[in-house]
Amino acid sequence: MKVLLTGCNGLVGQKLAELFIQCNTFELIMTSRNEQSPFEDEKLMYRQLDITNKKMVRTVLDEIEPEVIINAAAIADVDACERDRASAWQTNAAGVENLAHSAKIVGASIVQISTDYIFDGKSGPYEEEDRANPINYYGKTKLAAENILRTSGISYTILRTSFLYGAGFETKSNFPLRVIEALDAGEQVKAPDDQFSNPTLANDVAYGALRILETKKSGIYNIAGPTWLNRYEFAQLIATEFGYDKKKIVPVKMSSHKLLAPRPLKSGFVTLKATVDLGLTTTSIEQGLMMLKSQIKEFRTSTEETKNKTK
Numbered sequence: 001m002k003v004l005l006t007g008c009n010g011l012v013g014q015k016l017a018e019l020f021i022q023c024n025t026f027e028l029i030m031t032s033r034n035e036q037s038p039f040e041d042e043k044l045m046y047r048q049l050d051i052t053n054k055k056m057v058r059t060v061l062d063e064i065e066p067e068v069i070i071n072a073a074a075i076a077d078v079d080a081c082e083r084d085r086a087s088a089w090q091t092n093a094a095g096v097e098n099l100a101h102s103a104k105i106v107g108a109s110i111v112q113i114s115t116d117y118i119f120d121g122k123s124g125p126y127e128e129e130d131r132a133n134p135i136n137y138y139g140k141t142k143l144a145a146e147n148i149l150r151t152s153g154i155s156y157t158i159l160r161t162s163f164l165y166g167a168g169f170e171t172k173s174n175f176p177l178r179v180i181e182a183l184d185a186g187e188q189v190k191a192p193d194d195q196f197s198n199p200t201l202a203n204d205v206a207y208g209a210l211r212i213l214e215t216k217k218s219g220i221y222n223i224a225g226p227t228w229l230n231r232y233e234f235a236q237l238i239a240t241e242f243g244y245d246k247k248k249i250v251p252v253k254m255s256s257h258k259l260l261a262p263r264p265l266k267s268g269f270v271t272l273k274a275t276v277d278l279g280l281t282t283t284s285i286e287q288g289l290m291m292l293k294s295q296i297k298e299f300r301t302s303t304e305e306t307k308n309k310t311k
């Protein structure tokens with residue numbers, strides 16, 4: 001099966017690329033906005049693809065003729081979406097429209113990565129059929145993307161996930177990485193005890209996408225870590241796993257963070273459907289943090305190696 005992956009340089013994109021290359025049953029074509037392939041191995045197929053460029057999307061899809069597109073490209077920075085709504089819309093909604101338009105022509109289906117931020121956070125954790133009501137612009141663009149697929153006439157699967165963590169090659173930071181950095185610098189960490197969701201190891205999203213393709217499932221799937229907790233509790237587990245003093249973690253209310261975009265407070269997911277239909281068991285927090293430790297080591301080393309090569 002020919003699979004085209006967008007946003008292969010992002011956190012989820014990298015984990016998808018890693019897994020699909022490893023499992024060897026798919027013909028994978030990786031794409032990102034960059035002209036050059038981020039991979040040294042010339043056998044790995046790579047094309048430049050900016051999903052906001054309708055013409056480029058059409059050209060690349062016409063050439064590749066994938067059976068499936070996995071869309072891991074997005075502006076996932078919630079406050080950045082609030083600051084630059086035009087770019088957020090162009091990427092997260094219009095970009096998906098471009099993909100759907102060309103997918104229809106070449107007969108491809110789409111696996112779209114979505115989020116629990118399409119909900120208002122009043123009554124999470126959420127099931128697949130719960131009613132969306134986004135409270136920030138990021139959530140609105142991601143819900144728009146889901147609706148674009150629903151009305152596109154193509155076959156699609158929406159893989160919703162929440163509160164991702166992991167380390168990759170030059171990927172942006174996330175909650176555990178920020179907590180570790182602060183604790184390492186001897187600083188206090190103020191973590192909200194009123195913001196709940198399921199921390200999810202990014203590798204589990206990749207594995208979920210693989211199971212979706214293997215089982216040929218369509219529709220909506222919640223794929224998230226097995227534990228629903230608040231940020232304060234999660235930060236305490238991070239401190240313990242990484243050998244720092246738990247007392248450095250201080251509970252605060254989310255409202256004290258004064259963030260640009262409002263966040264849903266009780267979000268996250270019930271993941272029973274994915275367990276039953278896809279046979280998916282996601283990584284526990286303890287195991288996930290252990291994997292994070294080895295990912296940090298691996299990618300710190302590979303980033304340093306690349307820097308030394310370019311000196």
Ligand SMILES: NC(=O)c1ccc[n+]([C@@H]2O[C@H](COP(=O)([O-])OP(=O)(O)OC[C@H]3O[C@@H](n4cnc5c(N)ncnc54)[C@H](OP(=O)(O)O)[C@@H]3O)[C@@H](O)[C@H]2O)c1
Pocket residue numbers: 006007008009010011012013032033034049050051052071072073074075076077091095113114115116142161162163164165171172
């Ligand atoms: N992070 C979370 O906690 C979270 C939670 C729930 C759902 N999700 C969803 O998971 C998916 C992956 O997120 P992530 O955390 O992996 O984010 P990420 O690390 O920021 O990756 C997103 C990737 O999209 C690429 N991209 C942006 N605009 C593009 C464009 N116009 N054309 C092609 N590629 C473009 C970025 O490339 P550049 O490097 O070129 O900018 C980046 O590599 C997103 O759909 C997000 O909404 C994330």
